[in-house]
Amino acid sequence: MREEIEGIEQIDVQELKQLYKDSQAAPILIDIREPSEYIEGHIPGVPLLPMQQIPEAAESMKKEESYVLICRSGSRSQHAAHYLKENGFNQVKNFAGGMLTWDEEVNKGMENPLENVGDLYQK
Known part of the structure; x- marks a missing residue:
């Protein structure tokens, strides 16, 4: 896809699948929906x-890492990616x-709620 909206690179489902499978080069994927949606x-x-926790979490996130944000339709994740980019995160995709x-495949239930931002960097 390689389209940008407001300076945020957009990736489509095929690109996300490829990134998801390639765990070595994969960016950190983050689901920013509400717990009920997750x-x-x-x-x-x-x-x-969840999106409302991003400003606080961003204080502990590594700005040099690469991230892909996920929501229901791509709208909230676009806004969250824009927020991160404005705060010094240069490798954020939507x-x-x-x-x-x-x-x-999808999993149901509360599999992986992020309680500690440091957990993002455990591979």
Whole structure:
């Protein structure tokens, strides 16, 4: 896809699938939806960091890392990516289309709520 909106690179479902499979070069995927949405279905292994917690979490996140933000449709994740970019995170991408376009396996339940930002960097 390689489109940018407001300076944020957009990736489509095919690009996300490739990144998800290539764990060595993969950016850190973060689901920013509400807990109730995450419980209904999320990409296996992707942590939950609700959008309203991003400003506080950003204080502890590594700015040099690469991130892909995920929400239901790509709208909230675009706003969150823009916020991070404005705060010095230069490698932030948005999953355009969001979970509405994800056609692979999903897990249900509260698998991976992010309690400590440092957990993002455990591979």
